[in-house]
Amino acid sequence: MDSQLEAEAFKRIYPEEYFQRFLSEGTRPDGRPLGRARSTTIGFGAVSTADGSALVKIGSTTLLAGIKLEVMTPTAEAPDAGKIAATFEMPPLCSPDARPERRLEETSVVVQQVMNAIESAGLVNTKELLISTGKAAWVAYLDIYCLDADGSLLDAALLAAVAAFADLTLPPVRVNPEGHVLPVLSGAQGGNLRENGDASSEVVTVERRKLTLGAMPWAATIGLYKGHLIVDPTAEEEALLESTVTTILDEAGRLISLFKPGGITAVTTALIQDCVELTRHRARELKQILEESSQEDEDEGDESQ
Amino acid sequence: MEYVSPEGLRLDGRRPKEVRQLKCELAVLHRADGSAYLEMGNTKVLATVYGPHEVSQRSQSLHDRALVHCEYSMATFSTGERRRRPKGDRRSVELSLVIRQSMEAAILTHLLPRTQIDIYVQVLQADGGTRAACINAATLALADAGVPMRDLVASCAAGYLNGTPLLDLNYVEDSAGGPDLTVALLPKAEKVTLLQMDSKLPLDTFEAVLGLAMDGCKAIAAHMRQALLEHTRKQAVVRGPVRL
Numbered sequence: 120m121d122s123q124l125e126a127e128a129f130k131r132i133y134p135e136e137y138f139q140r141f142l143s144e145g146t147r148p149d150g151r152p153l154g155r156a157r158s159t160t161i162g163f164g165a166v167s168t169a170d171g172s173a174l175v176k177i178g179s180t181t182l183l184a185g186i187k188l189e190v191m192t193p194t195a196e197a198p199d200a201g202k203i204a205a206t207f208e209m210p211p212l213c214s215p216d217a218r219p220e221r222r223l224e225e226t227s228v229v230v231q232q233v234m235n236a237i238e239s240a241g242l243v244n245t246k247e248l249l250i251s252t253g254k255a256a257w258v259a260y261l262d263i264y265c266l267d268a269d270g271s272l273l274d275a276a277l278l279a280a281v282a283a284f285a286d287l288t289l290p291p292v293r294v295n296p297e298g299h300v301l302p303v304l305s306g307a308q309g310g311n312l313r314e315n316g317d318a319s320s321e322v323v324t325v326e327r328r329k330l331t332l333g334a335m336p337w338a339a340t341i342g343l344y345k346g347h348l349i350v351d352p353t354a355e356e357e358a359l360l361e362s363t364v365t366t367i368l369d370e371a372g373r374l375i376s377l378f379k380p381g382g383i384t385a386v387t388t389a390l391i392q393d394c395v396e397l398t399r400h401r402a403r404e405l406k407q408i409l410e411e412s413s414q415e416d417e418d419e420g421d422e423s424q
Numbered sequence: 425m426e427y428v429s430p431e432g433l434r435l436d437g438r439r440p441k442e443v444r445q446l447k448c449e450l451a452v453l454h455r456a457d458g459s460a461y462l463e464m465g466n467t468k469v470l471a472t473v474y475g476p477h478e479v480s481q482r483s484q485s486l487h488d489r490a491l492v493h494c495e496y497s498m499a500t501f502s503t504g505e506r507r508r509r510p511k512g513d514r515r516s517v518e519l520s521l522v523i524r525q526s527m528e529a530a531i532l533t534h535l536l537p538r539t540q541i542d543i544y545v546q547v548l549q550a551d552g553g554t555r556a557a558c559i560n561a562a563t564l565a566l567a568d569a570g571v572p573m574r575d576l577v578a579s580c581a582a583g584y585l586n587g588t589p590l591l592d593l594n595y596v597e598d599s600a601g602g603p604d605l606t607v608a609l610l611p612k613a614e615k616v617t618l619l620q621m622d623s624k625l626p627l628d629t630f631e632a633v634l635g636l637a638m639d640g641c642k643a644i645a646a647h648m649r650q651a652l653l654e655h656t657r658k659q660a661v662v663r664g665p666v667r668l
Binding site for chain 1 (some may be wrong): 506544
């Protein structure tokens with residue numbers, strides 16, 4: 120008990136030395152080796168009021184992403200495409216330090232990076248969000264909530280976004296000749312014929328469907344500290360790190376984005392290549408986790424039916 | 425519309441005096457001093473407590489008791505229509521106040537002078553009765569944080585539709601236009617800390633509905649206490665015997 124108390128006090132008073140002692144042993148305060156990410160879980164369909172949702176946990180970093188669909192009139196430039204609008208929220212419950220102004224910058228960076236990654240990977244073909252050319256299309260509002268901010272938020276946010284899109288189902292709708300979109304009531308699936316019968320023959324019914332997703336982007340944040348590369352840092356570690364490099368790769372291992380927000384160390388090309396290599400390893404891991412969780416989700420769905 | 429069938433069943437298959445399935449989990453977030461996740465049927469809320477800590481704005485510090493600060497917000501995807509303003513609107517401000525006041529009635533604030541306790545409640549999915557669910561989640565989070573309290577605050581709503589008093593309304597029943605009575609109770613003392621209703625109801629019916637809501641509170645309180653005990657027991661095992 121006493122030694123534990125002493126360690127705790129040492130950590131408080133000399134956080135750097137505390138961290139360094141672990142690093143010199145080739146390990147980290149939470150017992151991980153430097154190159155290992157925390158255990159990751161994905162829960163699909165966590166929120167039933169959303170059209171698609173996912174709860175992602177990387178260690179204790181917890182994010183909840185939800186997608187809500189709304190109908191819009193497509194723009195004149197792109198009459199055959201819908202669009203995606205994203206926000207990233209860090210409500211005060213996610214972390215004990217209350218500094219809203221710093222949070223604002225951080226959230227903007229995360230949401231911009233996530234959107235860029237989704238666009239450049241080509242995860243969602245916005246043409247799939249079309250309901251009726253020039254008349255109606257879906258806007259997918261992606262809102263990511265951070266429930267527990269314990270480091271590597273960008274990685275978790277991107278994973279949550281991808282998982283929410285994988286869970287997204289476009290509801291069945293009818294489009295009348297004026298271009299108004301009417302919902303098909305869930306109870307009336309068998310009664311589709313009847314509904315088509317009493318309305319005019321020009322009514323177009325769009326079936327309930329899932330999106331066909333393109334290449335998925337995968338992110339890994341790597342912390343730099345005195346020549347060490349630290350994969351998936353926690354908030355505690357992030358506070359001590361000299362700099363971080365976030366690499367986003369697509370499924371084929373191609374580089375989508377490289378993000379190094381300043382910091383005290385300048386990195387060499389060799390170091391960046393190391394980061395990319397570590398990310399490649401993590402990407403394979405994440406892909407497997409996503410596949411396994413979606414498989415489990417489907418199995419559960421079958422059972423409940 | 426018929427909210428209670430001739431067989432005496434409600435739209436979701438419950439009996440009139442039945443609460444929805446209650447599920448609570450404590451200490452779900454590691455970085456918070458206290459947290460709780462609570463499901464009442466399809467209503468899902470997350471409450472987090474930070475503190476007691478130093479008052480962040482010194483001018484607000486109270487010399488004889490703790491300052492309780494509460495913030496309520498709803499996720500944009502928690503309701504049927506996407507919410508444009510998840511917090512800061514009039515309803516959220518009112519709910520923050522309601523939650524804060526009912527918690528202040530239970531917290532022994534005089535034991536913690538010149539400190540601040542932050543309660544953050546986030547609605548993840550809403551299906552009626554968010555007010556009651558938030559209060560219940562906040563109590564559990566406070567208990568998890570080890571904040572001294574007189575008692576757990578238990579809350580439950582009740583309404584009156586088709587000539588029948590109904591316990592724990594869901595969204596469909598809530599939007600039926602009948603009265604919606606939310607009660608928060610200190611179950612041991614059987615004292616009401618919150619009573620809200622904005623509708624007309626004859627006095628004798630009101631008493632029946634109030635009685636039902638209070639019974640609901642007691643049932644919920646028993647369930648929450650059970651969850652709290654179980655959680656504490658688990659923690660006691662994890663931490664091992666305490667040596668002084």
